[in-house]
Amino acid sequence: MTDIGAEIARLRKDIERLQRAARLSYASLDDTALEVRDSNGSLRGVFGQQGDGTTAVNVVNGPPPPAPSNPIVTPVLGGVTVSWDGTFAAGAVMPLDWSRVEVHASLTAVYTPTAATLKATVETAQGCTVVIATPDPVYVQLVARSTSGTASAPSSTVGPVGPTPVVATDVLDGIVTTVKLADDAVTAAKVATGAIGTTKITDNAITTPKIVAAAIQAAQIDTDAVNASKIAAGAVTTAKLDALAVTADKVAANAITTGKIAAGAVTTNALTVGIAQSIATKITDSMGDATLWATTTGTGTWSVLSGIADAAAGGTVIQGQGPVTIERIDNTPYDPDTLYRVTARVRTTAAPTSGTPVVSIGLVGIAADGVTRVSSTGANNTVTGQHYIAANGVTINAGTSWSTFTGYAQGTATTGTTTACPLPTAPGKMNSGVRYVRPSVRLLTGATGGTMQIDQVTVETVSTGVVNSVNIANGAVTAASIAADAITGKTITGGTITGTTITGGTVTGSTVQTATTGKRIALLPDGTMALYSGRTGGETPGSLESGINSDGSGMQLGYLVLKPPTHGPTPPEITLAVGPSGERNYNVGPLIMVEQGSSGLVNLVGNLNATGRADVSGIFSAGNIAFGSVSVNTTTGSVPASALVSGLNVAGTTFRAFVTAASGVPGTQLLGVSANGQSSGGLTVWLNRTNTGTTTVWWLLIGS
Numbered sequence: 001m002t003d004i005g006a007e008i009a010r011l012r013k014d015i016e017r018l019q020r021a022a023r024l025s026y027a028s029l030d031d032t033a034l035e036v037r038d039s040n041g042s043l044r045g046v047f048g049q050q051g052d053g054t055t056a057v058n059v060v061n062g063p064p065p066p067a068p069s070n071p072i073v074t075p076v077l078g079g080v081t082v083s084w085d086g087t088f089a090a091g092a093v094m095p096l097d098w099s100r101v102e103v104h105a106s107l108t109a110v111y112t113p114t115a116a117t118l119k120a121t122v123e124t125a126q127g128c129t130v131v132i133a134t135p136d137p138v139y140v141q142l143v144a145r146s147t148s149g150t151a152s153a154p155s156s157t158v159g160p161v162g163p164t165p166v167v168a169t170d171v172l173d174g175i176v177t178t179v180k181l182a183d184d185a186v187t188a189a190k191v192a193t194g195a196i197g198t199t200k201i202t203d204n205a206i207t208t209p210k211i212v213a214a215a216i217q218a219a220q221i222d223t224d225a226v227n228a229s230k231i232a233a234g235a236v237t238t239a240k241l242d243a244l245a246v247t248a249d250k251v252a253a254n255a256i257t258t259g260k261i262a263a264g265a266v267t268t269n270a271l272t273v274g275i276a277q278s279i280a281t282k283i284t285d286s287m288g289d290a291t292l293w294a295t296t297t298g299t300g301t302w303s304v305l306s307g308i309a310d311a312a313a314g315g316t317v318i319q320g321q322g323p324v325t326i327e328r329i330d331n332t333p334y335d336p337d338t339l340y341r342v343t344a345r346v347r348t349t350a351a352p353t354s355g356t357p358v359v360s361i362g363l364v365g366i367a368a369d370g371v372t373r374v375s376s377t378g379a380n381n382t383v384t385g386q387h388y389i390a391a392n393g394v395t396i397n398a399g400t401s402w403s404t405f406t407g408y409a410q411g412t413a414t415t416g417t418t419t420a421c422p423l424p425t426a427p428g429k430m431n432s433g434v435r436y437v438r439p440s441v442r443l444l445t446g447a448t449g450g451t452m453q454i455d456q457v458t459v460e461t462v463s464t465g466v467v468n469s470v471n472i473a474n475g476a477v478t479a480a481s482i483a484a485d486a487i488t489g490k491t492i493t494g495g496t497i498t499g500t501t502i503t504g505g506t507v508t509g510s511t512v513q514t515a516t517t518g519k520r521i522a523l524l525p526d527g528t529m530a531l532y533s534g535r536t537g538g539e540t541p542g543s544l545e546s547g548i549n550s551d552g553s554g555m556q557l558g559y560l561v562l563k564p565p566t567h568g569p570t571p572p573e574i575t576l577a578v579g580p581s582g583e584r585n586y587n588v589g590p591l592i593m594v595e596q597g598s599s600g601l602v603n604l605v606g607n608l609n610a611t612g613r614a615d616v617s618g619i620f621s622a623g624n625i626a627f628g629s630v631s632v633n634t635t636t637g638s639v640p641a642s643a644l645v646s647g648l649n650v651a652g653t654t655f656r657a658f659v660t661a662a663s664g665v666p667g668t669q670l671l672g673v674s675a676n677g678q679s680s681g682g683l684t685v686w687l688n689r690t691n692t693g694t695t696t697v698w699w700l701l702i703g704s
Contacts, residue, residue, distance in 0.1 A: 062148035066092035073161040079133040086127030105138040137162030282460035288316035296383040300324030312456040320443040331436035339462040351398040355447030362388035365434035374433040376416035389428040533565040623651040624703040632687040646682040652703020662696040
């Protein structure tokens with residue numbers, strides 16, 4: 001048997017040896033992994049077999065590292081350099097699980113670092129410098145990452161910093177050779193004037209295939225370098241000449257003859273002349289060509305209609321539906337020394353559903369470039385505020401005949417004219433920036449729906465070298481300016497003749513009157529004699545008028561009506577009608593007087609006929625009497641029903657109503673009929689019957 005004491009001593013030594021040895025010296029991890037957790041139990045690392053079958057030491061869920069120090073950004077050619085000095089913000093110590101520093105850049109000052117802004121990484125803890133290629137200034141941030149991939153807070157943003165521009169000193173002499181230049185890299189704009197002299201170009205080295213289209217501009221050609229001997233016959237065509245390129249000083253005397261001008265090549269629109277010359281501009285548009293007009297504003301539409309019987313010429317019109325503004329697309333040169341007249345004919349064929357059927361007609365100003373519109377105030381490219389010298393916001397009610405509007409323009413001003421100028425002696429002015437004009441028509445402005453038509457627009461110059469009615473202002477020629485016996489055997493139409501006595505002959509005019517103001521008599525164009533009392537303050541003159549009318553039976557009656565002047569309530573009229581055989585119709589005697597009594601009643605005094613009464617052979621009507629019928633529908637037996645009569649305008653202040661039913665069952669089924677609520681505008685009719693149905697009631701309303 002072994003000595004027990006020695007065995008105990010051996011075991012003690014073995015235990016001490018085991019205690020001094022590493023704990024895992026005799027351990028192994030078979031097909032598994034060892035997890036490392038912190039004091040909170042959170043997983044920090046995995047040693048051994050990983051989830052994907054590999055064996056490794058994997059650090060996870062590490063704390064975020066401290067933010068790096070601010071980047072150092074410097075411009076260089078083609079970009080910027082970014083440097084990190086290997087330190088951290090606020091003197092923080094680099095953590096043991098530090099992995100790298102990311103370099104982020106963006107064109108905007110405020111951004112969040114993402115994969116889209118990542119430009120480079122710094123993998124060494126000592127820091128380094130990286131280059132970011134960029135043509136534009138950028139804003140730079142740094143972000144630190146741990147081995148577990150956790151990101152730090154970003155550093156402060158530095159920027160904007162852009163690339164260094166390339167200057168001549170950056171390029172070494174001779175370093176740029178022909179093989180370094182890309183095809184077409186050197187353009188005309190990169191070659192200084194005079195840099196390439198004749199000694200640098202081999203004879204015949206430049207041929208036409210070597211010259212890029214438009215490469216040789218006027219600035220590259222010396223004065224007088226191109227002469228007649230250098231231009232091939234027929235090389236210069238009209239397509240090669242800019243507008244107005246050939247001026248008067250470039251055309252030899254008598255060089256342009258009639259044989260050189262094609263038939264119809266020169267139109268009045270292409271001529272700009274003073275009015276003192278004999279050539280005038282005239283455009284008469286019969287509105288048959290839709291290609292000559294364009295819409296400039298408005299939600300409405302327009303089209304050309306043909307076969308219009310009462311159109312001014314050609315049977316065509318432009319018809320606008322809804323609010324629309326149209327403008328002729330070609331330009332007429334505007335000479336401020338010339339008097340221009342614009343005329344248009346317009347009518348309304350259908351009233352708008354809302355708003356007013358108004359029209360504005362005039363000239364749109366165009367600048368010297370022939371494109372830009374110029375308003376009355378000088379504003380560019382606007383269709384509002386234009387020069388509506390023929391009509392501005394004039395109402396044309398539906399159903400009326402054609403209305404003709406004419407306006408005149410001459411000269412320019414800082415602020416052009418926007419109102420109608422119908423007199424040639426007081427023309428409107430175009431804005432001082434206007435060089436061309438176009439006729440324009442605005443239809444149904446501000447309205448909804450509606451239809452208007454235009455059948456003719458004319459723009460023309462008016463010759464002031466000819467004396468006619470257009471050129472002489474009203475009142476300009478007085479008696480003192482006319483020599484004795486200068487006007488003989490001629491007809492004078494319109495205007496004003498001032499003198500002492502007119503003897504012999506016939507005076508024909510629109511109005512003949514004894515005076516222009518005060519108490520007077522005027523003979524008007526409609527065959528009426530107007531009688532003015534001379535009282536001021538809104539007087540409507542009396543009148544004496546005559547005519548022939550039918551009495552309803554086919555008999556033609558001659559009549560004479562005398563209306564007194566009014567200044568307040570309308571007084572009664574006196575009408576005398578006489579038949580074709582000389583008899584006085586209505587048995588009216590030779591003496592009739594009508595007077596208004598103190599109570600407001602009209603008294604008829606005089607001989608009527610032998611019995612003292614007035615006989616009316618036709619239909620008698622009076623403004624204080626109205627009559628008619630209305631249907632009353634009874635929906636419940638023995639319950640009164642009513643019907644309203646409205647829309648009347650019966651004269652008087654006190655009104656009486658009379659009603660009766662068209663019924664054959666009074667007292668049995670029809671129980672009664674009555675009226676109330678009578679006024680100048682109408683009454684209410686009531687009816688009661690034992691059964692239901694519709695009953696016609698005749699009514700009479702009399703005002704007194």
